[in-house]
Amino acid sequence: MHTPELPEDRWRELVNRLRGSLPRMQDEFVERVAKVAEYSDEAVSLPDLRETAAVSIGLIIDALSGKQHYPRMLHFGSELGTRRARQGLSADAVMSAVRLDFPVIWSTLLEEAEDEDAVLLASRAADVWRVVEDYAHAARSSYIETRSQMAQEEAGVRQKFIAALFGAQGRLQETRERFAKTFEVPSECPYEIAAATGRGAEQLRSMANLPNRRSRIFTYEAEDYVYVFWPEAGSGVRTPDMRAELRSVPCGLAWAGGGLKDLPAAARISAALADLADPLHPGPSTVETDWPRLARTRMDSIGVELGAVLARQLGRLREDERERVKETVECFLRSGSVSAAADELYCHRNTILNRLRRFREMTGLDVTVPVQAARVVVACS
Structure with missing residues (x-):
């Protein structure tokens, strides 16, 4: 007399069959992920994709067969998130690729199953999705942590370059040329620099830190002032219309006509003008518009x-x-x-x-x- 298979036994049998189809699933995964925009630009090499597909799908299959395999799967997911972050892919692209494991595995399960397995597959669909999501969560968490570390590292390097520019080293042409080369900006074209304190400082930070402009807009902080500087319009570097945006910001605005070498002097002028800014009437104070008040403030400070x-x-x-x-x-x-x-x-x-x-x-x-x-x-x- 034939003894019907228990659902658990049948499930293990189907999962085991997946291992025999791993090369085919690997090919399908690579074909699908190549359609994700950032992957199609060859940001990740084909050998990397193929190896990742084989290992990740294999580990997910192991996890489907028993919880004892979970740690290895999650560890690989974390390593993958870190690697993709270092390769410069966006979070959306990484998650789109990682979640392709589910349709690849599920479609193969459907091919391996018999008609009488329909009820079993329906009851296990959520389990398959949950395992893939746990793997994806491990990759995403590691990705976000790595990107945060990278941002901090980048900000630290960036601020060191900027601090050197405003310090004693900024008097050296070598320092200025290294800054210009690193950030792909001109060294000798005119720059504009705004300074602010209080609410104006927060507005300057927000303007400078928008993702689409960080490469050409630079922030420097010293004492109570926040400084933001950028190549002047017409210098050959595409920058936003900062003057238009500064119309709502109480700040001082100065011009460094000689390029990076004039920035420290322009910063002092912009800070002095920032002290004249009126929060109730936002907008930049400039030498052209406020030279009388600037002169009077300076003369008052020495007793004239x-x-x-x-x-x-x-x-x-x-x-x-x-x-x-x-x-x-x-x-x-x-x-x-x-x-x-x-x-x-x-x-x-x-x-x-x-x-x-x-x-x-x-x-x-x-x-x-x-x-x-x-x-x-x-x-x-």
Whole structure:
């Protein structure tokens, strides 16, 4: 009398049959994975693919036959994740390839099975999928950990190069040329550099760290400032329109016209301008737009308080007259034209001239004389 096979026995028999089909499954896996975009570019050699297919499918078959084989399968999955990360493949490409093990193994199982095995296969489908997913999870976890380590290593190397550029070594042409060669940027083309603190610093970091721009946008941090610098538009290096993006960032923006050798000096200027930035009115402060405030800040810091002196001199006027005189002087300084000031303030040009004369009487400064006008511009900033 024939004794029917138990489901467990029949399952082990089907799994054992898979081993005889391993070469065919290896070929099918390689054919399928070649259609994954990054693999089709020969990022991974054919011998590597074939060996990986044979080992991974063999280990998954072992794991299907018994839990005691799990550790070897998971160990190989971890090694594979690390290797693929070092080869530069994306996580999506790696996972797409790894999960191909399931359709390859399952389709072969279906070919090996008999019609009466349908119920058994239906009950085991989840088990096959779970084993492949455990293998994929091991590969993914290792991949992510390795990529994180690689990013840290890369960031460390990158920051060493940048720190050298801003330190004493940056005065050496060799240092600048090594930086330019390493990051594939020009050494002598103009650069722009932005500096910020507080909220502006966070915005600069976010802008610089977007994945599609890290290779051409560089970040440097010193003291309380975050600096971001990049080759100026038109230098032959494709960079985003950073000036447009900086319109929402309270920061200082300076120009290194001589290239990398001028960056340290430009950084000092951008930091000084960052101190003038107004968080309530975002946008970059530049030498062109804020030189009077920059000059006044520097002069105040050494005790030359032009603004305080001017305020004391005008303080002898009645409040209403003082405000009219100040308004007229500031309006005149914007254009240098008596007629333009008269039109803007809706009054006769003689009124403008009288107020300018009154200002000269109180301060000793004639704003129609350029050198004296410059002093008033700085004092009023």
